[in-house]
Structure formats: structure tokens, C-alpha cells
Amino acid sequence: MKTAKTILCLSLLMALPMNGYAQSEDDAAVDTTFVRRVRKTKKVEPTREITGRVVSQDKHAPLAGVLIQSVAGEGYSGLTEADGTFTIKVPLYSSAIDVTIPGYNKVRVGLNKSGRLNDIVMQSDAARALYQDDDNIMGNARTKNFDFSNAINITSEIENQLGADVRTVQRSGVSGIGAYMQIGGVNSLNSNAQPLVVIDGVITDMQYERNMLHSGFYNDILSNINVNDIEQVEVMKNGTALYGSRGSNGVVIIKTKRNRSLATRIDAVASVGVEMIPTQIDVMNGSQFKNYASGLLQSTGTRLQEFKFLKPEIVNGKQYYWYNKYNNDTKWADEIYHEAVTQNYGLSVQGGGDIANYMLSLGYTRANETLKENNMNRLNIRFNTDIKITDYIGVRFDAAFTNTTRKLLDTGAPADYNNGAVTSTNFLAYAKSPMLSPYSFVPDATTGIGTISTAHLDIVDEDYLSEISSLRNGNWQLANPLAIHEYGTAENKNYYDNSYVVLSITPEWKPNKHLRISSLFNYTLVNTNEKYYVPLNGVPDYYVAALENTMLNEIGSLYGKQNSVTSDTRIEWKNSYNAHNISLLGGFRFMNESYSSNNQSGYNTGNDKTPYINNASNKVNDGFNEKWATLTWYAQANYNWKNRYYVQGNLTMDTNSQFGRDAKDGIKLGGVKWGIFPSLQAGWVMSNESWFHNKTVNYLKLTAGIDVSGNDDLTYDASRTYFASHLFLTKVPSYVLENIGNTELQWETTKRLNFGLETKMFNNRLFLALNYYKSWTDNLLTLRELSFLSGIKQNWSNGGSLENKGVDLTINAHLVSSNDWNWSVGASLGHYVNTLTALPDGQDYVDNQVLGATVRSQVGSSINSFYGFKTAATDNGTIVYATSAEAARDGLYRKDASGNITYFSAGDVKYVDQNGDGEIKASSVASEDDRTIIGDATPDIYGNIFTSLSFKRVRLDVGFNYSLGGDIYNYNRQQLESGSRFMNQTTAMLRRWTYEGQVTDIPRATYADPMGNSDFSDRWIEDGSYLRLKHVTLSYQLPINNTYIQGISVWVRANNLFTLTKYLGADPEFSMGNSVLFQGIDRGLLSQGRSFNVGVKINL
């Protein structure tokens, strides 16, 4: 093992490049084949002698055998003696040396004038590595440590390890559903604001805009990549001009593992975990619900005096037949959730030699969700090879296949109740009446008394309000979630199947050691098949307002296929001329994409045994076929002098078939418009200056840059005028003008300025990296109103601008460093401020409606602020009028559509009457509007806190993440505390206003809420700050020294152990959709539960 490590170190040492460009494609391990050749050609340079001593941190004991090497180039190296001292010769222009020895983190030392260095203190590699191969002048964040992770999707680890560099918000608790990511603030209003993802050099479409059938679900392409297969994740925040019109939201570069072992090596990993039931909001019990429902009847206008569900147990002297039906105390959450087991197995084989290197991995993941009848199965295979055909010609061939299937049901609170039944089982677990049983109610065969029989599920539509005819079409009935499980689960009902195929071949030619020409050709296929089914049994008939009809059930299917072909040909050249290091890169990338989708839906399939669209009525069959292509010319030049002064220039020229042919910016070439995206980055490694002689500061780097990048996430057909086929009067095929294309449509443009600082101090025990940026985005994609004469309401255009400024900071301290004990602590912090600076056509704001909320983007404020009513304090300090007298004194009122006035009374919420006219009104006319900005989902700061403690072979890693200052619109709670529908409510509703003089913060319950007490207001805006103990990992490397077994590690890991928050939802971390607009709106998707995992990793 030691031998292997030494060889590895040597290889690294020899191959250490000056490092060129950011998206460096070369790989140290692979390049070993070129080492010998390189060594032969080394020139002789004037040198000077450097002396010093290397000691270990714990005892300040000298370290022998430490490799010392100049960063100026290969060949200038030496080893320390037994007393830790060394003397090596380095070129005169050499400004730093790297010091490495297995078991310790690499150290870089700037060379002073005298050549006599202070003692170099090595820190155990139990702490985070501080020095990378290059000086990283763009401030890219990198991580490659996923050994003891049970993550199904790499975004979990990005969140854990790069929390401030990428604002990462897990979408929900669904396994592998991934996270909403954001780099450098929010750089778009209506377009994608998530980073570009580059996997093994291939730009991969994340299908952010593709709709799925199941509410709460998103088909995250990243979940097709097994985390065990990932070598490194690199986050590119600056200099993204290299990615041209796609770079403005930052870039996440993922590299999968390649062989790095000369010997054949087999790794087996297995882990098993259990996820606990996530936090549940307390909801009312059976009797509390009856109390609530019986009170709510008062406001339905019913004149009935008797209701079956309220009758006492004894009626007319005998047991009331229906009593047992309506007097249960079902804890629906107990029926819906379970502790879920997750299993993950992986096997990888890698090896090779001079000719060929390969890495073959096979993985299987089975993750049950805490929500029953939801799970994920993933099988993945990856085969990465590097083949050397001759000394000059090589080829890289990669193939990967992943198949993911899921049992999948809707999650989250419904957007409305007018167009379907509530089918989200996790919402039903809250809302379903607890007085009802999931099981059937039948007369006892002998006594005749009605009893609950657990032999069968209750599939009868809820009937406890059937006496009130006025509630018809109100869809007040809720489904039995257990019946949805029973009758809605099958491969032809609610199911998801995704196949991901990647084939990549990259021939390369290296005519000499300076030049490399390569051409990547990639084919990626993503095939998605989703089935959706609402069963008949147990789901009430529901009124569909859009069809003006009552429907019995629903069926849907979606088939989506994306074919991506990428060709990326580049030429790279690099050389050093003494102190001058130069590398150049130029290339051409062509991408051809097509996405086709077919979507079928219908109603009333007849019965649950025939879930076929053929049987359905009101069938709708639609789909689309989108094809687009991009062409990119790119170039990059790097120069550094003495590893002190770095300059990097990028220039990219980009076009996309979705751009309008008359785009305002860019240049016209070959009949299409090209965007031009330049950038310039500069860095100064101050600690490599010969005058820099500071015992405290070991490393200091300053960087700055400016770049221009774009966002080409245009609506596919926005720049084209087209007709769509319709059935005129439902009979005659006809074509209708659907869009008037804006031929001037173009990319959004972001200019970014960045400043960075990175330092290591106190014998490299303190690390600090800071990145400040300010960006200006203009040509925002916005909807423009068209003249009514056109027949089209609006189309997309470029207009408006916004700004972001922010900072990310990472700090890490190695507090205890000894042979046995190591302890380090660190934190990262991200912060940004986003300001909308202009909107087109002189608009002051744009509003969007999301789940009852008005999300306003106002010039001068952060985009996507929550805009609603503000509540006011009443005399008693709460927001609810305790007395009629006070309400009458204030005289606030509402006016309905007919102009009838209703005054607020005791038990109603007191809203701020912004314009003082007495009427509380939401209006598009500013002078009549009483709404105001009531919140903003943007957090003030976010990031991680992490610590590692190790003792010998035992290691404890603890990671927190946090987000402070962001507001959340708690839609889920709004649904459960509106007191306006016959569905179960949270226990907070127990203190709803029920009597004159009651001092409470919860208004009275009124059917359909005529006074708008539950309107979008600051009642539902909450502080979403949280601090979460995200993971705790305890690992142990068994002391094995065996011919066959190289090593065994075992680990246990707990995730999401606790969350400190004032937030009143189950989980303050969620993202209900990929649009910027949807952030900070809690729809009550499946929340993340605690999980505990045990794993073993065996190296053969």
C-alpha cells in the first residue's frame, strides 16, 4: 500500500503542471504514461539552493523522506533527511516549493530571498487539504471527498461541502430528487437561474423546465450519477465567459472517476440506512375536528339542525348506527409514513497499464421513501477507459447507463380545489378528517351495530356533509390515502421510469509535450416515462371546473425523450519559458439537442383494474418536439510569471438556434447572431514574492476579474411566429396563431466583477478564502404586452435589468493536530443582495400569482418579493379583533363583486388599511391597493459549519448547514390554518376565535372565508432561518494488512439530526420548483427526515 502511495506521489510530483485553464481536462493519473518522456527533455536552468527543515505539527518532530519540489517545474526536487532538513536546487525564477508526504496535507511554501526557510510544519491529512495543484486564480471551489456519504444525488454533498459557494436547497425529502442550486445570486427573473452542469466535459441539459405529472416531483438528471462514481465536483463562480451564453449562473463541473491505479483494484461499498418519519405538524384529533367542523357548519348557511356525524352515541334509546363511523381518532400520518430503509451497493474495478486504463463500476440503490408506496430503484453502470494507441495518440472512451424507477405519488398541498381531488397523500395525512377510519364501516353481522372492519379499506366517498346540498361541487370530500396506496400503486398506475445513456469518445493527439489536440464526441439519451393515476376506489368523485363536470378518476402518462449530441474539438498548447508560463486553448463546440414529449390524459377509466387511456373519457393527447442547436467558438489564454502573477483571458462566441435572427447584441455571421463573451482574470500570489517573509501568513493570494456571460434559456419557440392546430368548435381542424415571434430575442447578458482573497496562516492551520462579486444582468427575458389587434396577449422580449452583489467566505481552522488527534473546525458563509434595476416599457413592477401569493418584482427591490396584506395589532396586541366593539370602531370592510359591503367583526384579522379608505382591498390600481411588500425569500446569509475530529483510525465528521434571514411563504400552513374548508387543521386552530372577547391570534373559522382572513398576508410569511445538523459521520479504517484485502472502512452516518428554526413548517429547506419564482414557497412537499446509515467499504 505504501508503495502504491509513493508511486502515486511521485507521479503527481512529476506530472504537476502549471495548471492552465479552469476546466482542466487532463488528469494526473492518466498522464503518468507521459512522465518518462517528459523527464528526458528537461532543460538545465540556473539554480539556487534552498534549505529548510520539515517537522510534524504534533511534536515538532523532524520528518524524514518528505518530498520537496519546486512549483516551477519538474525535476527540481529532493527528500528530507532523517533530521528533517533538506537542501534542493531550484531555478532562480522559482518562487515556491511544494512539500508532500503521505499522511500529511501538502504545503506550499513561498521562497524568500535568503533561501533559508523557516521550519515547515506539516499537518495531518485528517484535516481538509488546503493546497490544490494550481493556484486557482478564479477561486473555484472543489471537493472530492464522498467516501462516507450515503447521498444518492451529488447535490447533497455539494450542499454539505460547498454550501456557501453554491446556495443549495434540497427540493424535498424524496430520495435523489436533488437540489435547487444558485451561484452568485439570482441572475435571471424569468429564465433559468441555476448553474450550468458539465459532466466529464459535456454540458448536460438539466431539463429544468420540463413538467412532470406528479406534483412535487422533478426529474433531476444528476440523480443518474452515482455519487460513488464521482471523483470531483468543481464550482466555477468567476470567469464563466468560457461557457458563453450559458455561463451566467455559474458552472458546476463534475468529473467521474477514472483509473488511478497501476495495479488492479477492486472497491466494494455497501450501506444500509433507515430514514425516520419526518417532522409532522400537529393536527387536531378526531374530537377536536368534530368540534371544528360543527362550528364551521354555522357559516355554510345551512338551515339543517341535525347531522349524522354529530349525533350522540345513543339515539332514541339505542346505539346510533353511524356513531362508530364518525367517532374515530385516526392518526393519518401513522398510516401514511413509515421508517424507510435505504440500501446502496457498489462495486468498482479499475486497473490498467501502459496501454489501457479502465474503471468499471456497477451500483444499485434502493431507497424507500418515508412516505409509503414511494420508492426509488437505481441501477447504474459506468465504464471509463483511457487507451494509449501510440505514444502520441490516445483515446478516451466512456459509457454509462442508469435506469431509475420509482413508485411515485403526488405530494404537497393542492394548488386549488376546483379542478380535482386532493391526491397528495402527505397532504391528506394532515387534512383528512381524523374522525374517520381508513377502514370500512359495516353493520356487524350479528348485532347489526355499525363497526369498523379492518378487513377492507374504506372506499366510500366521504359523506359526513352530504346533507348539505349547497356544498356540492365544492370538492370538500377527501380521499382515503390508504386507498390511493391500494388502488393507485402499480407499474401502470403511478410510476416513473428513467433511462440515462451516455456514450463518449475522445480521441487525442499529443504530437509533443506542449500540444494536445482532442475531440470529444458525446451522445446522451434521457428517456423518461411517467404514469399517473387517480384511483376510483377511495377517491371521491370530484368536480372539475375546467370541464364543468364531475369526474370519477383520472389517468395520465408522459413520455419524454431527450437526445443530445455534443462535439467538442479543442487544441491546447502550453509551455514554460523560464519564469514565463503560458498555456493556450482554443476549441469549437457543437451541440445538437432534441426533446420530444408525449402526454396523454383522461378521466373515468371505468374501474381500477383497467387503468388504460383507451377506456377514458375527455381524453387529451398532446406533446411537442423541440430541436435546437448551439455552436460555440472558445479560446483561453493563461499566463503567469514566476507563479506570482497570473492572467487569464477568455473569449467565447456563441450562437443558439433559439436566438432571434435580429438579436440586438452580438455580431451576425453566417446568417445567425453570435454573442461575444470575454473575460479577464488576474491573480497575485503575494506569498510567493521574495520579499514576503511572514511567519504568520503562509500563503496569500489576491485575485480579480471581470467577465461577461449569458443566459440562453429562452422559451423554445419565443423567437418564432407559429400557428398551432386546434379543433374549431371541437370538430373542425384549424390553425390558430399562437405566437408572434420576437426576432430580436436574445440571451440575457451578465457582467460580473469579482475580487478574491485566499490565505493560509499559522503554519497552514487557518484557511480563509473570500470571493466578492458584483454582477449586472440586462436584457432580462420578460413578457411584453402586445396590441390587442394582434390577437396575442404577450410575447417574450428582452428588457429590464438587475444587479447582484455578494460575497462567499470559507474559513477552516485545524485546531488540534497530533499523530493521534486531529480536530478542525470551519465554516462557510454566502451572502448576496439582489436588486431589480429596470423593467421594460417603464413598468415599475411585475406580479406573478403562485399558490395564492402575489410575488412582486419591483424596481429598486429584490426580485420576487412577497406582496400581500399586512396585519395590524389590535388593542390586545394580537392580529385578531377580540371584541365586536373594537372591530366596529375601526370600521374596516370588504366589498364583494356586487358592491356589497361587509364589515370586519370580532374574530376577523385586522389588516393594515394602507390607503386609509376603510376598505381592505387587493387591487391592481395602486391607490386602491392595501397590499405591500411583506417578505423576501432571499436569505441574508447561508452556508455550512463543519468540524472533523479524528483519533488514529477513527474519524468523526460533523456538518451543519444554515440559512438565515430568508422569508418563507408557508402555503402548507395557510391551507391548514385557513379555517375555511372542511379539512383537518393544525392544533393552532384550537385557539381560533370562538367567543366575544377572546384574545387570540387565530381568526374565526368561516366557510369559504368571505372576509379573507386567510388571504395572502404576513400571517403566512415566516422567518425561514435555520441551523441544521446536516450530518454526523463516524468512520473507522480497520487495521488490516492482508494480501487480498487492502483495506476495510466502516462508517456510520446520521443525517438531519436536528434543526434549529422558528419556522412552523416541517422543514425550512425545500424548493417546489426550478423557477426563481417558486423559491421560498412551502407547498408541504415530503420533508427530509433523520436518517441513520451504516456502511462498509472494502478495497481489494
Add this chain to the structure above:
Amino acid sequence: MKTYRKHFAFMLAAASLMGVTSCSDAWDEHYQGTGMDTASDAPTLLEQVKSNSSLSGFLKVLEATGYDQVLSSPQMLTVWAPAISETVADSLIAVYRAERSAGVRDDDNSVISQFVQNHIALFNHSVSPVMPDTILKMLNGKNLAFTSTSLDGMSFSDFEKSSNGVFYTISEPLNFHPNIREYFQINSGYAGAKFDSIYHFIKAFDKYTLDESSSVAQGIVDGRTVYADSVMRLSNEILSSYRSFIQREDSNYTFVAPTNDVWATQYARYSAYFNFPTAINFKDSLQNRYTNEAIFQGLTFNNNIQKSEQDSVVNTMYIDNYLKWGLNMFETPWQSGGIYAGLDSATCSNGRILIDDAGKIDPRKTFFYQRSIMANRSNYYWMPKTVADVPEDKGTMTPRATYSYITNTDEDGNVTDTAFVFDNIFNNFFIEIASTGTGNAEIYYELPNTFSGVYYNVYAVMCPAIAANPKATDAERLPVKFQVYYMHRLDEPRKKKNNEKDPNEDVNYPASWGSALKVSDQADALGYKDASNAFKTIADQVCIIPIDIARQTTFSSYNQDTYAMRYRFETKVKSSELDRTWNNHFRINRLIYIPFDTEEEAKNFNLSDLNDYQN
């Protein structure tokens, strides 16, 4: 180094605490609601009753009637708990148990409906000083005036919150306001009570029926369905039939209630009208029922539909068509002689009762009125087969009769000279009966809904030929001459003599009839008879021919399918006169028949007093 460690410890602590104070506090504060008023942990309504010693009597009644369960259930209610003595409570309980053991369902138990439910209302009703006065519906359906300080005029205590509602105490029980029906119940069954007759009449029709669709079948035992839950629905056919929903709280009626004496008097008089032949099953029961209905049917006046009570009122049997005849409508009820005038009244929860001790309702306005039949209605006529040219598909008894509409324009749209007929006969419609060839035409009519023991005047409204055909030839326009025979129903079938051909035999009619009696022998003061005592029409004129005057009846056919009065019309035209002096086409619009109590009244009746004369 220590300094740095301190720094880090501080940073860690700061990061942990930044803005995030105790999380569970916020959660608990919100979901457990600490520090706020709530009713959910307050005592239940039953516990409120129990905790007040002055309510021990009320508690006793609640416990005895099972309402303790109701007041401890989660259902939202408001209770006004009266302080009643244990003695009062005991007596109420005794009544409750007595009714119960008599088989009265709890739903109908007077202690529950008149006492317990009279003090409980659905939902939360707390009061505030600024609330407007309103009406509150109690569990028994009674609507009581509710102000911030009183219910139905009774002051109540400050309310107390309960986990299942709002609780008040009152010093004594609230009055029970009976509705009209309950008023009859209360004012019957004791010496001096005035409304036994009407109460018992109504009550007799109370019927509980099983609502099968709402009931739950348990299984079939011995061939009969056994129900696990039987939902019984109470209905009252009489109240529904006469739209007299005096048992409902959401209506507002004036009920002219005959006292027992009036009821008896009217019963004696009206029962004579409903004497049915022995062949009619349950003839006595029918007589009793129809007599009572005759008294009852016109008594209910819905106050919500009266246009102006000072001018006129209509009872619930009134329909707009009656305006022409004045049926079920009473002019100036409050003026002297009016039906409301001079009557004592009693206020009820759903209106008022006017105590009628004088028999104010004139039966001629309600049931004893002039009737008529349309001559073309096949229920009422038929023709002997021999006379008719019967289309096969019409069956054997269909006459060769032609239905004609009267028009006031000809084919070219010109106004014809028949305008004097148009809109002057009922429905602009008549039937024309013609014989084939030169024979005489013949038609039979029977009068439905006739009373027994009264004297009927019967009139035939005859149309001229030009009524439907302005271009009628002279021959067609000739008047018709006919004779009429009357037959009455026999109590017992007449025994047929051997080989006797019964001229009245009717294959469709099982009953037997008395001998045909030629009615045209009677005198005619109006000139519709010729010298041979045959009736005759007058050409080109609508004739209302009094075909029978003061015909006394034996049996009633009220509400029966078989009738007691029959007339046979037969033309009396010699072949030599045919189409020269007379023709033999009947053109009849309808028959009108008016009952009279005495022969004298009938004979003195003036045709000009005929209702609806023009039509």
C-alpha cells in the same frame, strides 16, 4: 494558539445562535398556543351545568333525556341553562318517561322538544354590547328574539366559554312557543279544549315511513329485510295535500281554526254530501275523511303570499285560475262579515290562529262549488258503437267525433265573422258528434265529483257550426234538436229481467243505473225547447242550455272513478227535416253543473249568476 481556539469557539457559538433562538419555543407557542385565550381547554357545556348547583334540576332532566351526552360531545352548541327546581325537573322527567313508554319517539317527545331543545341552539352565540338584535333558531326549530342581554325577553347571565360552545344561565325556563299544529295539540285533550277535532284529524295522518335509501340493511331474515339503521321519515298526507305546513317553523300562516262546535256542525252538514253507494269500498271511511277534508281544506292562509290582507286573502288551495271564479279567495277578511272579522286570535311561533267559533268559511269558496267538464274529455263521455264510424286504432268506444279549434281568422288570415265565438267559450274548443247517414247521433256524459243529497243544475254549452268553419254551408249552420235523458247510479245493481235489453247497458261500466229519465219534459224558461220538448240550439249562437234543473242526487261520486250522474244526449231530427230545418251535429263545448242545498235554491238560480258565464 489558545487565543485562536477561543476565537473559533466564539465563531462556532455565534454561528449556532445567529438569529436562531430556541426553535421548539416558536413551534410550541404556535401549535400549542401558549399565552392565548382558547376555548379548547375550557370545561364542556355539561361540566358547566354540573359545576353550578342551581342547575341541578336542569342537569337531572338532561341526564334523564340523554342530553347530557349531547352537551359533552364536541359539537358546538350554545346553552341557556334555566334554574329549575328538582320538583319541576321530576315532573318533566315523569312526562318524558310516560310518553316514552307510550311509544313516542324521542324526536317527538314533548319534554325534549318543548323544554330541552328549547334551551339549546346550534353553534356558538356569544354576545357583545354592539351586536344587532337578531333571531336565533333553537334546536327545536323555534326562532327566538336574541339581543345582547336577552333571549326571547329573558335576561341571561354573562356567557362562559366552553370547549364545545357557549354557556349562559337564566333564572327560569324560556317560554315554549308552540307552532300552529302544536297549539292544537296543547289545546286538546282536556275539558273545555277547543281543538280536539282538528288536532285528531291532523294527527291521524301522521305517518312514519322507512326511508329505504337512507337506511342500512343488515340482512334478510325470514324473507324480510332487517335494517341495521332504519331511517324513519315523518310525513302527514293531509298537511302536504293542502299545503298547510303548520308544523314547520320556517313558515308564517294564519289559520282559521274551527272550534270543536263548529267542526261538529259542519261535519253534520257536509257529511250528507259524501254518501257513497254500498259498492264503494270503505264508503263510511271515505265519507268521514272527505267530510273532514271539506272542513279543513280551506283554512290555511300563507301570510307570505298575501298581496294585501285588507283587500283579500287567499288560502293555500288557491291557484291563479281561481281568480275568475273567486274560489279560495276571500274579500275584505277583516271587514264585517269577513272571514277574519271578529275572531279571537292566538299567536304561534309560525303565525297565528284565528279561533273560528262561527263557521266562517263558506263551502262554496272551497269545495261546494260549480264545476264543469270539457265536452271533449274522453274520461267523461262515450258513444255507442253503432252510431260511430270508429277508427280501428281508437278502440271500440271512440265515437266519430271531431275535435275542432275555433279560429278567428280564415286560411288567408282574414278576421272572420266568428269572432263572437272566439275566446268566448272555454279553451276555444268543442267536440262535434255526428251520426252516420240519416240516423240520430247519440252521446253519453258522466259528471265527476258530484255530491249526494244535493240539487244540481246542469247546463250544456253548445257551439254553432260556424264556430270552427266560417264557410259553413247553410245546411251545416242549421240548429240541432235533441233530447236528454238522465240516469242515476243505483245503490245495488238492478236485476235484469229475462231477455230484457237494458238500454243503459254499458260494457265499460260495471255498476247499474236507474232507468233513463227524459229530462226535457221539464219546463224551459229560456226558449231552448220546442213544442215537442226537445232541446234546440239557435243557429250561429253560443247556447247555454239548462238541460236539467234541480236534479236531486242520491249518491256522491266525489273523488271516485265511477260516477253517479249520467246524461244521454240524442238528436231528434226526422230524416225529412235533416239539413232542411235541423241538422244532427252536436257541437258541445262543456257541461256545467252546480250543486244546491235545496231544490228551491236550485230552481231560483238565475243563469246570469253562472260563474264564468262568458266562457
